Amino acid sequence: MRSRVVVAGIAALLAIGAAFVGNPEPHAGSNANIRALADEIEHESDHVTALELAEWIRQRRPDLRVIDVRSDSEYSAYHIPTAERIPLTMLAATKFDSRSTVVLYSEGGAHAAQGWVLLRTAGVRNVYFLRGGILDWMDDVMNPLTSSELTHYFGGTARTGAVPLPGGATQVVARMRRRSC
Amino acid sequence: MIAPFTDSSTLVAGIVGIGFGFALERAGLGSAPKLAGQFTLTDFTVFKVMFTAIVVAMLGAFWASRLGLLDLARVYVPETFLAPQLIGGAVFGAGFALAGLCPGTSCVSAATGRGDGLAVVLGFLAGVAGTASLLPILQSFYLSTPRGTLLLPDVLGVPYGVVVLAVVLAAGAGFAIAERIEARMARRTG
Numbered sequence: 001m002r003s004r005v006v007v008a009g010i011a012a013l014l015a016i017g018a019a020f021v022g023n024p025e026p027h028a029g030s031n032a033n034i035r036a037l038a039d040e041i042e043h044e045s046d047h048v049t050a051l052e053l054a055e056w057i058r059q060r061r062p063d064l065r066v067i068d069v070r071s072d073s074e075y076s077a078y079h080i081p082t083a084e085r086i087p088l089t090m091l092a093a094t095k096f097d098s099r100s101t102v103v104l105y106s107e108g109g110a111h112a113a114q115g116w117v118l119l120r121t122a123g124v125r126n127v128y129f130l131r132g133g134i135l136d137w138m139d140d141v142m143n144p145l146t147s148s149e150l151t152h153y154f155g156g157t158a159r160t161g162a163v164p165l166p167g168g169a170t171q172v173v174a175r176m177r178r179r180s181c
Numbered sequence: 182m183i184a185p186f187t188d189s190s191t192l193v194a195g196i197v198g199i200g201f202g203f204a205l206e207r208a209g210l211g212s213a214p215k216l217a218g219q220f221t222l223t224d225f226t227v228f229k230v231m232f233t234a235i236v237v238a239m240l241g242a243f244w245a246s247r248l249g250l251l252d253l254a255r256v257y258v259p260e261t262f263l264a265p266q267l268i269g270g271a272v273f274g275a276g277f278a279l280a281g282l283c284p285g286t287s288c289v290s291a292a293t294g295r296g297d298g299l300a301v302v303l304g305f306l307a308g309v310a311g312t313a314s315l316l317p318i319l320q321s322f323y324l325s326t327p328r329g330t331l332l333l334p335d336v337l338g339v340p341y342g343v344v345v346l347a348v349v350l351a352a353g354a355g356f357a358i359a360e361r362i363e364a365r366m367a368r369r370t371g
Contacts (some may be wrong), residue, residue, distance in 0.1 A: 006273035008353065014240045024246040024253055024342035 022125065024108050025123040037120055046116055047131040050140040053103055054150045057082055063100045067091070069115050070106055071132070080137055096124045105130035105137070114171060189199035202289050205230070211289040213281030213297050220278045224364045227361035243345055280304070280344045 018024075040046045054066055057080070066083040068075050070089030073159075075085040086094055088111060102110040102124060111128035111139055119127045130137065151158065186247025208230045209215050245251035277283045282290055282301045290298020316323065334341045 010355075011236055011240060011349055014244060015346040017245050018240070018341065018342035019340075019346035021247060022342040024243045024341050 038116065040120070046113070046127045046128065046176060047109075049102060049131055050137040051150065053080070053105075053130055053137070054141045054154060056101075056103075058150065058153050061101065063097065065096070065102050066098050067104045067115070068101060068106075069104055069111050074107070078134075080134065088115055090120070092118050092122050101126045102127070103128045105133050107133045108135055109133040201285070202292065204288055205289045206233075206293060209284045209297065211293050211295065213290065213295075216277075216283075216286060223365075223370065225363055227358055229356055233357060236349055236352050239345055241346060243341065256304040258330045258332065261328040261331045262324060262330055265323050266326060273353055275309075276305075 003008055040088070049145075051067070057066070064082070066077050068083045068085045069088050069091065069169035070085070072085065075083075079085070083105070091104075096119070102119065104119075105117045106112040106115075106129075109129060109132050112133060115130040116127055133137075141150055141154055143159050144151055144156075145159055147156075205211065209226060210230060215224055216227055219227040242251060242253065242256065246253045273283070280287070280297075281300045282298060284302075284305050287298050287301035287305065291302045294299075312319070333344045337344065
């Protein structure tokens with residue numbers, strides 16, 4: 001009888017504690033979590049550059065998931081190799097493996113940064129967004145001023161070159177550039 | 182994601198399964214007459230063991246996640262298909278009452294050398310094979326009334342922790358009521 005009372009008491013204490021903390025995710029939604037996110041933003045550990053992402057893709061970094069949050073038509077026109085499209089509205093409901101490294105990108109970076117906040121608040125750990133979005137990807141990887149190994153690897157060409165990008169990407173970038181100016 | 186057979190999670194699942202079977206046997210749930218007592222309201226061991234397992238797993242998962250030891254995002258939650266699962270639950274309950282064993286306890290019963298346990302194991306394996314062969318016909322019903330992944334905190338609109346407390350309180354109340362019924366039935370039959 002005594003052991004039953006002890007076990008019931010422990011269960012009750014844990015349950016009351018659970019009701020107080022509310023959420024099983026560590027620090028989710030708490031002030032501590034918001035401060036931690038602010039620190040990550042302040043220390044710029046929330047994003048990667050286009051060259052860093054290109055290197056990760058080339059190295060076939062294990063468990064890397066590149067997420068395109070742009071529209072379906074923009075994704076169809078051109079997307080970063082290995083990227084999958086998940087709209088922002090679906091992002092929070094998407095399950096990410098805890099071992100995954102998630103990189104979000106949008107056109108210029110704003111939507112991806114908002115997606116970063118959504119995922120980090122939801123408790124996903126290794127999340128980054130691509131600084132400068134696909135525009136920086138085009139400028140730094142696909143059409144840099146001077147060609148590099150990465151540019152060749154992804155089938156791009158230096159800006160002085162005349163070789164068109166795969167899938168009509170040159171026109172897509174030109175259109176994006178006009179729109180973003 | 183269902184873990185592939187080469188994954189170490191299969192080994193872990195095997196160890197957990199053996200532990201679960203051991204706990205069921207220790208609780209006496211390898212015995213069909215004991216389980217049948219649940220349906221005649223004379224023995225609530227099944228209810229108490231299963232509700233205890235739910236409470237232990239729930240508190241363990243909640244606090245392990247809270248302490249950063251468990252990633253709840255990786256815990257598989259089956260999707261809800263309302264009508265087929267209601268019918269499936271009724272069929273399961275009927276089979277449970279008739280056989281006096283459910284799939285888990287029948288394995289325990291068979292493992293301890295009981296003939297009735299082995300018969301139930303063979304019966305449910307035949308049922309699984311029969312259902313699988315009829316699946317093309319049952320497919321539309323099998324996938325009807327989908328509700329996606331339902332979690333009580335989302336359905337009720339309350340924090341996880343409040344649901345945890347409510348389930349623990351319900352378990353405590355359930356145990357108290359079950360023991361009163363057991364005592365009353367014992368007096369009546371004694």
